[in-house]
Amino acid sequence: xxxxxxxxxxxxxxxxxxxxxxxxxxxxxxxxxxxxxxxxxxxxxxxxxxxxxxxxxxxxxxxxxxxxxxxxxxxxxxxxxxxxxxxxxxxxxxxxxxxxxxxxxxxxxxxxxxxxxxxxxxxxxxxxxxxxxxxxxxxxxxxxxxxxxxxxxxxxxxxxxxxxxxxxxxxxxxxxxxxxxxxxxxxxxxxxxxxxxxxxxxxxxxxxxxxxxxxxxxxxxxxxxxxxxxxxxxxxxxxxxxxxxxxxxxxxxxxxxxxxxxxxxxxxxxxxxxxxxxxxxxxxxxxxxxxxxxxxxxxxxxxxxxxxxxxxxxxxxxxxxxxxxxxxxxxxxxxxxxxxxxxxxxxxxxxxxxxxxxxxxxxxxxxxxxxxxxxxxxxxxxxxxxxxxxxxxx
Amino acid sequence: xxxxxxxxxxxxxxxxxxxxxxxxxxxxxxxxxxxxxxxxxxxxxxxxxxxxxxxxxxxxxxxxxxxxxxxxxxxxxxxxxxxxxxxxxxxxxxxxxxxxxxxxxxxxxxxxxxxxxxxxxxxxxxxxxxxxxxxxxxxxxxxxxxxxxxxxxxxxxxxxxxxxxxxxxxxxxxxxxxxxxxxxxxxxxxxxxxxxxxxxxxxxxxxxxxxxxxxxxxxxxxxxxxxxxxxxxxxxxxxxxxxxxxxxxxxxxxxxxxxxxxxxxxxxxxxxxxxxxxxxxxxxxxxxxxxxxxxxxxxxxxxxxxxxxxxxxxxxxxxxxxxxxxxxxxxxxxxxxxxxxxxxxxxxxxxxxxxxxxxxxxxxxxxxxxxxxxxxxxxxxxxxxxxxxxxxxxxxxxxxxxxxxxxxxxxxxxxxxxxxxxxxxxxxxxxxxxxxxxxxxxxxxxxxxxxxxxxxxxxxxxxxxxxxxxx
Numbered sequence: 001x002x003x004x005x006x007x008x009x010x011x012x013x014x015x016x017x018x019x020x021x022x023x024x025x026x027x028x029x030x031x032x033x034x035x036x037x038x039x040x041x042x043x044x045x046x047x048x049x050x051x052x053x054x055x056x057x058x059x060x061x062x063x064x065x066x067x068x069x070x071x072x073x074x075x076x077x078x079x080x081x082x083x084x085x086x087x088x089x090x091x092x093x094x095x096x097x098x099x100x101x102x103x104x105x106x107x108x109x110x111x112x113x114x115x116x117x118x119x120x121x122x123x124x125x126x127x128x129x130x131x132x133x134x135x136x137x138x139x140x141x142x143x144x145x146x147x148x149x150x151x152x153x154x155x156x157x158x159x160x161x162x163x164x165x166x167x168x169x170x171x172x173x174x175x176x177x178x179x180x181x182x183x184x185x186x187x188x189x190x191x192x193x194x195x196x197x198x199x200x201x202x203x204x205x206x207x208x209x210x211x212x213x214x215x216x217x218x219x220x221x222x223x224x225x226x227x228x229x230x231x232x233x234x235x236x237x238x239x240x241x242x243x244x245x246x247x248x249x250x251x252x253x254x255x256x257x258x259x260x261x262x263x264x265x266x267x268x269x270x271x272x273x274x275x276x277x278x279x280x281x282x283x284x285x286x287x288x289x290x291x292x293x294x295x296x297x298x299x300x301x302x303x304x305x306x307x308x309x310x311x312x313x314x315x316x317x318x319x320x321x322x323x324x325x326x327x328x329x330x331x332x333x334x335x336x337x338x339x340x341x342x343x344x345x346x347x348x349x350x351x352x353x354x355x356x357x358x359x360x361x362x363x364x365x366x367x368x369x370x371x372x373x374x375x376x377x378x379x380x381x382x383x384x385x386x387x388x389x390x391x392x393x394x
Numbered sequence: 395x396x397x398x399x400x401x402x403x404x405x406x407x408x409x410x411x412x413x414x415x416x417x418x419x420x421x422x423x424x425x426x427x428x429x430x431x432x433x434x435x436x437x438x439x440x441x442x443x444x445x446x447x448x449x450x451x452x453x454x455x456x457x458x459x460x461x462x463x464x465x466x467x468x469x470x471x472x473x474x475x476x477x478x479x480x481x482x483x484x485x486x487x488x489x490x491x492x493x494x495x496x497x498x499x500x501x502x503x504x505x506x507x508x509x510x511x512x513x514x515x516x517x518x519x520x521x522x523x524x525x526x527x528x529x530x531x532x533x534x535x536x537x538x539x540x541x542x543x544x545x546x547x548x549x550x551x552x553x554x555x556x557x558x559x560x561x562x563x564x565x566x567x568x569x570x571x572x573x574x575x576x577x578x579x580x581x582x583x584x585x586x587x588x589x590x591x592x593x594x595x596x597x598x599x600x601x602x603x604x605x606x607x608x609x610x611x612x613x614x615x616x617x618x619x620x621x622x623x624x625x626x627x628x629x630x631x632x633x634x635x636x637x638x639x640x641x642x643x644x645x646x647x648x649x650x651x652x653x654x655x656x657x658x659x660x661x662x663x664x665x666x667x668x669x670x671x672x673x674x675x676x677x678x679x680x681x682x683x684x685x686x687x688x689x690x691x692x693x694x695x696x697x698x699x700x701x702x703x704x705x706x707x708x709x710x711x712x713x714x715x716x717x718x719x720x721x722x723x724x725x726x727x728x729x730x731x732x733x734x735x736x737x738x739x740x741x742x743x744x745x746x747x748x749x750x751x752x753x754x755x756x757x758x759x760x761x762x763x764x765x766x767x768x769x770x771x772x773x774x775x776x777x778x779x780x781x782x783x784x785x786x787x788x789x790x791x792x793x794x795x796x797x798x799x800x801x802x803x804x805x806x807x808x809x810x811x812x813x814x815x816x817x818x819x820x821x822x823x824x825x826x827x828x829x830x831x832x833x834x835x836x837x838x839x840x841x842x843x844x845x846x847x848x849x850x851x852x853x854x855x856x857x858x859x860x861x862x863x864x865x
Contacts, residue, residue: 122796132732149790
């Protein structure tokens with residue numbers, strides 16, 4: 001893979017994010033308006049300054065009108081983007097490219113999802129008509145396939161493996177407890193996580209991300225223009241996304257201890273950003289912890305841990321808020337909640353706050369390089385997105 | 395020589411004890427158990443599983459027609475024999491006929507099959523299956539089992555049992571019946587049936603023995619397949635058969651299999667026969683039909699391939715849910731969408747025949763079928779590749795408590811197939827403790843769900859269990 005990328009060409013100069021929650025009293029429109037205006041205010045601009053917009057949502061609206069309707073934008077181009085759980089990141093990526101290309105000077109990206117109006121438990125996705133023979137496996141069950149495979153390959157007893165997974169959920173809840181915008185702002189004892197009701201063995205309900213409504217937004221400009229808006233913009237160093245051909249469920253080469261799309265997206269992103277040793281060079285990361293085994297596998301796929309060593313790094317606290325490489329300092333999908341279309345932008349929002357020193361009680365010690373990772377689909381076939389963002393030009 | 399070339403039996407994995415049934419309703423508990431179809435089994439799925447076990451015999455003999463017989467066809471209007479033929483990879487010009495409406499559907503189908511063999515129409519596959527329901531608390535409830543039997547009829551040296559003669563007697567009476575709207579089997583008083591059916595059975599036996607110049611005493615095995623187990627014995631005695639001649643389901647472990655009941659007894663008689671023995675089968679049902687078979691040398695070397703499950707005992711509450719006798723909450727998840735008829739049609743071979751594809755360039759096989767090879771990226775160089783009968787083992791698995799199911803949790807297994815392909819399959823007839831990485835599994839034809847009036851049939855996997863034959 002050799003891609004030039006748009007290293008440092010664009011920057012984020014404004015961001016907004018609603019609280020992620022069961023917003024019984026707010027509509028999709030309300031959430032879009034709230035996040036978009038927070039981002040515009042933060043950038044010190046008005047909607048009329050925006051030349052093009054992208055709206056990312058999986059199922060909460062169709063077409064650009066999802067955004068132009070509630071915001072009353074003035075006939076500017078609006079593109080509605082969907083890429084499963086990586087939808088928000090994908091909307092961001094496309095907006096960045098349009099600005100980098102010089103087609104627009106100022107772009108607005110909003111990601112939104114309204115999950116709690118459906119009355120369903122867990123995540124339910126609209127599907128196109130088919131022969132109906134695809135297994136009706138749920139999202140937690142599909143990702144739980146990683147657990148026995150990982151435990152088996154690296155010799156973890158079932159109980160030991162369950163503790164490693166619980167440790168990941170525990171960490172993300174501890175981080176979320178420090179975040180006023182998170183869905184769950186409470187530490188949860190290990191014991192309770194381990195004994196939570198079974199959803200998809202070996203995963204209990206507390207191994208699963210929160211189902212929430214929410215929206216997040218960003219204002220993107222070219223880096224050369226960024227100082228017009230603020231002194232502390234966030235620079236975009238790499239954007240990558242890998243969509244898999246589905247090898248994982250077609251051949252026997254894939255052993256469910258890794259997600260190939262993650263590996264490919266990471267290779268591409270590191271190349272664009274000039275990163276040689278991610279374990280050392282990345283100061284913080286927000287990754288797609290939809291379920292605890294996903295986060296475990298991501299550590300190894302992204303080179304944060306050696307193969308088969310991720311579980312040890314979990315136990316020695318490497319990814320804790322005070323560890324060498326804090327992962328999901330804002331609480332992650334687990335504790336911040338996972339309104340699909342908004343999540344990718346929410347991850348970037350945390351990077352943005354951390355670089356600006358605005359991350360409150362979870363503020364890290366002057367991080368300079370951050371990574372966001374957002375995944376949509378199944379462990380055997382998915383889209384995997386990675387961004388590398390930074391505080392300074394490099 | 396014309397007759398039965400091969401046979402296979404399929405019994406569901408589950409049993410319920412008559413004591414368990416009586417325990418719920420109160421009252422007298424009979425002895426033994428009955429076979430219970432799982433929530434994903436119906437007469438058609440059981441018929442496919444029994445027939446599929448005939449595997450290489452079907453391949454060798456290429457039946458000219460498939461006959462399906464059942465009083466509990468899953469469709470009022472739609473041929474199950476057509477689905478059956480497709481699942482067995484038989485060509486479109488294979489004859490397909492469904493028989494029903496009476497327990498005599500069994501002999502109707504077999505006699506018609508034998509007529510076709512005599513008319514030189516090639517070998518004929520006959521599959522008989524039932525999953526009858528009696529009203530909860532009725533005396534019949536604890537007896538109505540579920541199961542399927544498939545025969546391959548034909549001619550030549552491979553015939554195990556030759557058909558010597560047949561006879562039939564019509565008997566118009568209300569003994570067992572269902573209206574077009576009835577879910578449950580109706581039955582008149584036992585003693586009346588014993589009285590009224592016996593005339594037809596007697597006449598039928600008499601005519602058959604006369605036309606074949608045999609005496610009842612000369613017959614080695616007498617099968618009287620009556621409306622119930624008890625009546626079967628009563629009727630056999632009424633025609634004068636001696637205790638040692640009578641073949642019936644002695645320990646009542648599986649119950650009455652409806653249309654498959656007489657055929658099941660016939661397979662038991664065949665499996666216990668030595669060459670040159672005679673088997674008289676009298677099938678009651680709106681009269682009676684008789685068939686006289688004589689076994690050949692080939693009978694002694696014949697072995698059934700299908701593993702007969704001894705079964706796992708289930709509770710009455712499971713039984714109520716599986717047979718949809720109890721309405722249960724589906725949980726806060728969307729219901730199954732109606733399968734698209736065009737999509738079903740496009741993927742017919744893939745769904746029913748379990749055909750994927752194999753790359754002719756690099757040899758990698760796939761399920762479902764692919765047009766572009768993920769290994770060598772060549773386009774449209776695939777040939778059909780069926781997973782049926784292939785060795786398969788679990789690569790990883792999960793136990794899904796959230797997925798909508800009549801019988802949660804749902805076990806999903808990533809299954810690696812001999813030859814290099816892989817698929818995500820639902821495991822059935824087993825608990826989570828029976829599935830782990832490396833478990834060997836085999837395919838079983840099931841109904842995934844019903845939506846919009848469409849029974850969506852597909853294959854699931856079951857753990858490969860040791861060979862046991864019901865005794």
